[in-house]
Amino acid sequence: MRALIAAVAMLATIGSVNAAEIRAFISTAIKSVTDEVVPPFERDSGYSVRAFFAPPGALLARFAAGEPADVFLTSKETIDELIGDGKIVPGRVDFATTGVGICIKKGAPKPDVSTPEAFKRAMLAASSVAYATPAGGSIVGPHIQRIFAQLGIAGQMAAKTKFAAGGPDGRVSVLVSSGQAEIGLQQASELLTNPGVEVIGMLPGDLQQTTLYSGGIATGAKEVEGARALIKALKAPSAAPIFKAGGLEPL
Numbered sequence: 001m002r003a004l005i006a007a008v009a010m011l012a013t014i015g016s017v018n019a020a021e022i023r024a025f026i027s028t029a030i031k032s033v034t035d036e037v038v039p040p041f042e043r044d045s046g047y048s049v050r051a052f053f054a055p056p057g058a059l060l061a062r063f064a065a066g067e068p069a070d071v072f073l074t075s076k077e078t079i080d081e082l083i084g085d086g087k088i089v090p091g092r093v094d095f096a097t098t099g100v101g102i103c104i105k106k107g108a109p110k111p112d113v114s115t116p117e118a119f120k121r122a123m124l125a126a127s128s129v130a131y132a133t134p135a136g137g138s139i140v141g142p143h144i145q146r147i148f149a150q151l152g153i154a155g156q157m158a159a160k161t162k163f164a165a166g167g168p169d170g171r172v173s174v175l176v177s178s179g180q181a182e183i184g185l186q187q188a189s190e191l192l193t194n195p196g197v198e199v200i201g202m203l204p205g206d207l208q209q210t211t212l213y214s215g216g217i218a219t220g221a222k223e224v225e226g227a228r229a230l231i232k233a234l235k236a237p238s239a240a241p242i243f244k245a246g247g248l249e250p251l
Helices: 002-018 028-045 056-064 076-084 116-125 140-150 154-158 172-177 224-235 237-245
Strands: 021-027 048-054 071-075 093-098 100-105 129-132 161-164 183-187 197-202 211-217
Touching: 021 028, 021 056, 021 224, 028 048, 028 093, 028 211, 028 224, 028 237, 048 056, 056 071, 056 076, 071 076, 071 224, 076 211, 093 224, 093 237, 100 140, 100 172, 129 140, 129 172, 140 154, 140 183, 161 172, 172 183, 172 197, 211 224, 224 237
Parallel strands: 021 048, 021 071, 129 161, 129 183
Antiparallel strands: 071 211, 093 211, 100 183, 100 197
16 A cells, blocks of 8 residues: 555656646747647647747846746847846757748738839838837837838838737737738738738848747756757757748748
8 A cells, every 4th residue: 555655656746747837938920830839849748838928029028027937939139148148058049030021911902012112112102001019029120110211211101100019919910900000011920820911022132131030048947958858849850841831941
């Protein structure tokens, strides 16, 4: 009987260990990928993943406010900043890149956006243009504002800009699919998750901003091995087609 009780206790302990929770801070741009990779990872590894999705700047703000994280899956620049601050272990792992896409509501007329000049004309002709607010920690929002200034149309665009909050519940594409904005500008990997919009092109020429997404383990991580295993799962050859299907180019 004592042996049986000990065995049951041991199994309970093992189950508890295997059910350890990984706290993952993840950029919204790769949510479609982690949504597919995480469930089989949890099943095969025994870990559970508690994911927090937001733009990179918002993830930094949450971390700075004291929220714990084991692993960051976000932009290379954010990872490098945290490594420089001693908050992420050196040895960033790079996953994939994506650029800024241009979307319209599905079925709407398609403007020409193939060159910087054509893009400028399309922006001026649009009744409204949506992109993520820089205040929400977006890395695309500030870039859009810079290229509008570069094209000499910042003043005209300010009057017809529709800001999305960013993150899973504040998507640019929803403003477009719901008819609140005529054109949306956001990373292609985020736009492709909404069947109600059509991606008609990418920012042309030197207007484009390409973002590299990477993984890093927090120096204060409680689940270091779990974090390392999750990064390995995202870097596995089997994850490459998932990245590609989600509008990202795997490395």
